[in-house]
Amino acid sequence: SYELTQPPSVSVSPGQTASITCSGDELGDKYACWYQQKPGQSPVLVIYQDSKRPSGIPERFSGSNSGNTATLTISGTQAMDEADYYCQAWDFNTHVVFGGGTKVTVL
């Protein structure tokens, strides 16, 4: 079955750039999307189709996808960005696949 791998945690200082990776076999040939989940809340879509931002998502969130790795980048990270982030892709056999999640800590 298809799998997506994320680092368990990423730490970033306020105002700096956080990069969260998501790795999967030939992931660049698929589309990836990203969700933000704060404690006790439902996930919120922050990036879809690799790099598109839904309405209402700040410009500091951006995404890319190439080779075996998709990346979510948070530029000028704010304290409010502290959350868990999940990547997701579609695989023909497994259908919807989520990464294991990355906890972003703003120190």
Added chain:
Amino acid sequence: QVQLQESGPGLVKPSETLSLTCTVSGGSISSYYWSWIRQPAGKGLEWIGRIHTSESTNYNPSLKSRVTMSVDTSQNQFSLKLSSVTAADTAVYYCAREVTETSNWFDHWGQGTLVTVSS
């Protein structure tokens, strides 16, 4: 604005069937895929399966033998049944709307409902 609301028992006994319903408001349920996703406490998201309003379904291969989904377009609702539950099925269960345009993503989620499997 589309809103989703999960409903169903919060406690299910081992070996019994978990049943949840998701009610969609603020928009039509038609022409979309609708998914169930769960999250055990402190763990990641697991996709359970999806149903289209045409009643086409896709299930997570790891759960397929225990999952049944249905849709009621007249009520703007879709449902999940998970049979033979064990403690490992204890989780927050979310319903979500799936957009499928070249790829897929979930643009609207319910607030989630905690289901505990215990005797």
